Structures are given as C-alpha cells and as structure tokens.
Amino acid sequence: MKTGGRLYGIGVGPGDPELLTLKALRLLQSAPVIAYQSATDRESIARKIVSQYLPGNQIEVLYHLPRALEPEKAKSIYDQEVEPIADHLASGRDVVVLCEGDPFFYGSFMYIFTRLSDKYQTEVVPGISSLMACPVSLGVPFTYYNDILTVLPATLPTEMLITHLLATDAAAIMKLGRHFTKVRDILHQLGIASRAKYIERATTTQQRILPLDEVNPEEVPYFSMIVIPTKQKL
Amino acid sequence: MKTGGRLYGIGVGPGDPELLTLKALRLLQSAPVIAYQSATDRESIARKIVSQYLPGNQIEVLYHLPRALEPEKAKSIYDQEVEPIADHLASGRDVVVLCEGDPFFYGSFMYIFTRLSDKYQTEVVPGISSLMACPVSLGVPFTYYNDILTVLPATLPTEMLITHLLATDAAAIMKLGRHFTKVRDILHQLGIASRAKYIERATTTQQRILPLDEVNPEEVPYFSMIVIPTKQKL
Incomplete structure (x- = not known):
C-alpha cells in the first residue's frame, strides 16, 4: 500500500485562467503544497495562470528546467528537482503540481510522474492543450470526420517535415522559435x-495572430503554433 | 455589424462533469437557450455531462445527426438542423451549443459554426478532448520533447494505417467500432x-480499460481509443 501524501498533476490550460477545469480548481485549492516549473529568470507561467485562485496559505515549491533540454540531460536534472516534492510527499503532505496545458502532452509533469507515481498515490487531471486552444482562438475548425492530424515539432529536419505534411490532412507545428523561417519556407514550397495560421500566446492577454508572411522570425516565442486546418468543406 | 443573439460553442469535455472549464460553466448558465446533439434514439451525451449544472429555466434545442455520416449527406442534414438555432439567434436570444470534448476537434459544432458564425457573433470555448483525457486515464505519459504525434481514424485503409504508424512516435487511433480487429492485427504485425493501450468511455462512470487482446471486437463502442504512447524513457 502506498503511504504518504498524494501527488496531483493538474493541467492549468493554455493561459486564460477561466480555462481551468472545475476539478483542477478544486484540487489546486485543497492541497497544502503546490509546485510549479519556472525558467530560472522568469515568473512561472503556470503559477501566473492560477494566481487569482490561490488561497494564500500554501507552501510553494519551485523547480527549474531550462527549455529545449536534451532528454538525457533533463533526466539527471529532474532527479534532483523532484526531491523537494518527494520530501513533502514523504512527510504526508499532498502536493499539487501545476502544468501549463495538459500534463501528459509534451508536459514537464511527466518527468515527475515517472519518478514518483510508483511510490505515492497519484492523480492526473487533463488540461486544455494549446492543440485545442489555438484553432479555437484562430476561429478555424481544425479536424473533422476521417481527417488525419499530425503534431510536428518544428525542430525536425526539413525532409521529415515535408514528408509528414504531405501525408496528413491537418497539422499543428509547435516549438517554432528559431525554426520559424524553415517551416514558413516549407509551407510555401508545398503550396x-x-x-496555415500563425498564433502566439493563445488565450492570454498577449495573444497575437499574424499572417504567416508578416511574422518577424527574430521574435517568434516558444509559445507559438502554426495550425494547418482541414481543407474539407463542412 | 452583427445583430441578434450570440452563438457559443462550448466544449464540455470527455464525460466527467468536473472536467468542464470555468468558462464553459459560466456561459452554459448564462444563456436562455442551450442546444445539443443526440442520436434520435438516445439521451444526449453532452447534455448528460452538464445536466447537474443546468439552471432549469432554459429553452432546449435538440438536433440530430446520425453517426458516421458521409460529409456530403451531413451537409444537407445540417442545413436543416441549424434552422431552429438560427431562429433563436435571429430573435435576439443567445444560444449555447454543447459539444462533447472540444468543439473544433472532430466536433459536430463545426457544422453549425460554418453556417452561422458569419451572421452572428460567435465565441468558441475549447474543451478537454479525449486525446488528452485517454492517456491521463490510462496513466501513460503520451508525448514528450520532440515526439511526432499522429491521430488516426480507424476507418483508414490498412496500408495507410501502417504507413502512418511506422512514421510516428506516438499515436491515437479513434473511431474504432467495427474496425477494431483490423487495427489490433496491424499493431501485432508492427510489433x-x-x-498500445485500449480505453473506452474515458472519465465517465462506465470507463473501461482492457488489455488489447481481451477486447471483444463485437462490443467496441464509438467512444473508445487506442493510445500508443511515446517509447522514449523520461
């Protein structure tokens, strides 16, 4: 039997605080400890999303993971970063880990889950992913009927991106950042x-939607996406 | 300028009423008219999900769409089915359309959106999709780092399913129903x-998780999914 505190991984959605689920809100407010990720020099985005709901008497645990880290390097860093969370659980305190978007969809919570869920009772709450939020914010029906959808990281080599884009009905291209120009050129090449629709920081107060050719490649943030909706007419 | 009532398409999530977003709940309770789809002989799943939140004084509009309809046939049926919704909007009444999962992700709301959003002010609220809910209910981290994810309808021809499964890191196979045996055999063939993890009616009180080879192909419901999570180790 598992003893100690309970571990919760809750998706807090893409940015709009109102896109939290009722379940995430309930758990968020019921635990004595919350934990969240932040780049070392910035405010945690996940914490910012839920800040208005925090009761104000919780212990807060920050963990750090530099972005775009190779999986092998990430492993050893996470081994260290989960320790404060594990200590709270071992002491019998429930811990709610905040996750931008959805916890199991390219989420950093998965590193915590794989390290602690064998030992502690764990519950995960799905969240609104940018994959759903971006098409909605763009106002474009995304996939329908028998469409194939492919989610592609922009970090992939050009040939691989082309192969997948040719084989799919709809696509989302994530992790654009410094790969934006490569992706834009491929989309033109493929006609x-x-x-393709470009959006950054969907559902936040800083949301921006731009025509693909008006995006400044030097200013593409991590939280951006190119959505290629179904071409079927409904 | 658009006049008349406002049209809302709100995702109500995969089944657990607590997976509604705060925004969906607010809009759901604020409109004088709600609309939802149902197979002609069954209770509406979307309405059932939100039933405990309904204030009880709303006009309810039911629309029908037989499942697995060819897009061309669906078009003419939807032309008719949106009429009662359009009438309420024309009369100045806001209408909230309930959508299982997410409205723009294989959702029937897209048919309503394409017919009415040019004429009436429209707002769409993303919902928790089964694509996020199923991996969470299965307890399997789904995609991470630079994974490619492909969403495949089981209705695709065998060769096409094989090609896509070989080219992707993670996959979700939807619309299993009578195509289950074909998909299961392909997954064995590809090793x-x-x-692969099988789940049906995720997050509902009827949720079932079964080993792939213990699924009775005669009893695979529409609301089922096979999840093939990343093989990367976190």
Whole structure:
C-alpha cells in the first residue's frame, strides 16, 4: 500500500485562467503544497495562470528546467528537482503540481510522474492543450470526420517535415522559435502557406495572430503554433 | 455589424462533469437557450455531462445527426438542423451549443459554426478532448520533447494505417467500432501491440480499460481509443 501524501498533476490550460477545469480548481485549492516549473529568470507561467485562485496559505515549491533540454540531460536534472516534492510527499503532505496545458502532452509533469507515481498515490487531471486552444482562438475548425492530424515539432529536419505534411490532412507545428523561417519556407514550397495560421500566446492577454508572411522570425516565442486546418468543406 | 443573439460553442469535455472549464460553466448558465446533439434514439451525451449544472429555466434545442455520416449527406442534414438555432439567434436570444470534448476537434459544432458564425457573433470555448483525457486515464505519459504525434481514424485503409504508424512516435487511433480487429492485427504485425493501450468511455462512470487482446471486437463502442504512447524513457 502506498503511504504518504498524494501527488496531483493538474493541467492549468493554455493561459486564460477561466480555462481551468472545475476539478483542477478544486484540487489546486485543497492541497497544502503546490509546485510549479519556472525558467530560472522568469515568473512561472503556470503559477501566473492560477494566481487569482490561490488561497494564500500554501507552501510553494519551485523547480527549474531550462527549455529545449536534451532528454538525457533533463533526466539527471529532474532527479534532483523532484526531491523537494518527494520530501513533502514523504512527510504526508499532498502536493499539487501545476502544468501549463495538459500534463501528459509534451508536459514537464511527466518527468515527475515517472519518478514518483510508483511510490505515492497519484492523480492526473487533463488540461486544455494549446492543440485545442489555438484553432479555437484562430476561429478555424481544425479536424473533422476521417481527417488525419499530425503534431510536428518544428525542430525536425526539413525532409521529415515535408514528408509528414504531405501525408496528413491537418497539422499543428509547435516549438517554432528559431525554426520559424524553415517551416514558413516549407509551407510555401508545398503550396499550403495560405491555409496555415500563425498564433502566439493563445488565450492570454498577449495573444497575437499574424499572417504567416508578416511574422518577424527574430521574435517568434516558444509559445507559438502554426495550425494547418482541414481543407474539407463542412 | 452583427445583430441578434450570440452563438457559443462550448466544449464540455470527455464525460466527467468536473472536467468542464470555468468558462464553459459560466456561459452554459448564462444563456436562455442551450442546444445539443443526440442520436434520435438516445439521451444526449453532452447534455448528460452538464445536466447537474443546468439552471432549469432554459429553452432546449435538440438536433440530430446520425453517426458516421458521409460529409456530403451531413451537409444537407445540417442545413436543416441549424434552422431552429438560427431562429433563436435571429430573435435576439443567445444560444449555447454543447459539444462533447472540444468543439473544433472532430466536433459536430463545426457544422453549425460554418453556417452561422458569419451572421452572428460567435465565441468558441475549447474543451478537454479525449486525446488528452485517454492517456491521463490510462496513466501513460503520451508525448514528450520532440515526439511526432499522429491521430488516426480507424476507418483508414490498412496500408495507410501502417504507413502512418511506422512514421510516428506516438499515436491515437479513434473511431474504432467495427474496425477494431483490423487495427489490433496491424499493431501485432508492427510489433507495437504491447505498447498500445485500449480505453473506452474515458472519465465517465462506465470507463473501461482492457488489455488489447481481451477486447471483444463485437462490443467496441464509438467512444473508445487506442493510445500508443511515446517509447522514449523520461
């Protein structure tokens, strides 16, 4: 039997605090400890999303993971970063880990889950992913009927991106950052640039939607996406 | 300028009423008219999910769409089915359309959106999709780092399913129903059956998780999914 505190991984959605689920809100407010990730020099985005709901008497645990880290390097860093969370659980305190978007969809919570869920009772609450939020914010029906959808990291080599884009009905291209120009050029080459929609920081107060060719490649943030919706007419 | 009532399409999530977002709940309770889909002989799943939140004084509009309809046939049926919704909007009444999962992700709301959003002010609220809910209910981290994810309808031809499954890191196979046996055999053929997880009616009180080879192909419901999570170790 598992003893100690309970571990919760809750998706807090893409940015709009109202896109939290009722379940995430309930758990968020019921635990004595909350934990969240932040780049070392910035405010935690996940904490900012839920800040208005925090009761104010919780212990807060910050963990750090530099972005775009190779998986092998990430492993050893996470081994260290989960320790304060594990200590609270061992002491019998429930810990709610905040996750931007959805915890199991490219989420950093998965590193915590794989390290602690064998030992502690664990519950995960799905969240609104940017994959759903971006098409909605863009106002474009995304996939329907028998469409194939492919989610592609922009970090992939050009040939691989082309192969997948040719084989799919709809696509989302994530992790654009410094790979934006490569992706934009591929979309033009394949003749699908006019269908492609660019959005950054969807559902936040800083949300921006721009025509693909008006995006400044030097200013593409991590939280951006190109959505290629179904070409089927409904 | 658009006049008349406002049209809302709100995702109500996969089944657990607590997976509604705060925004969906607010809009749901604020409109004089709600609309939802149902197979002609069954209770509406979307309405059932939110039933405990309904204030009890709303006009309810039911629309029908037989499942697995060819897009061309669906078009003419939807032309008719949106009429009662359009009438309420024309009369100045806001209408909230309930959508299982997410409205723009294989959702029937898209048919309503394409017909009415040009004429009436429209707002869409993303919902928790089964794509996020199923891996969470299965307890399997789904995609991470630079994974490619492909969402495949089981209705695709065998060769096409094989090509896509070989080219992706993680996959979700939807619309299983009578195509289950074909998909299961492909997964064995490709040697990935042991990674594949089967779930039906995720997050509802009827949720079932079964080993792939213990699923009775005669009893696979529409609301089922096979999840093939990343094989990367975190």
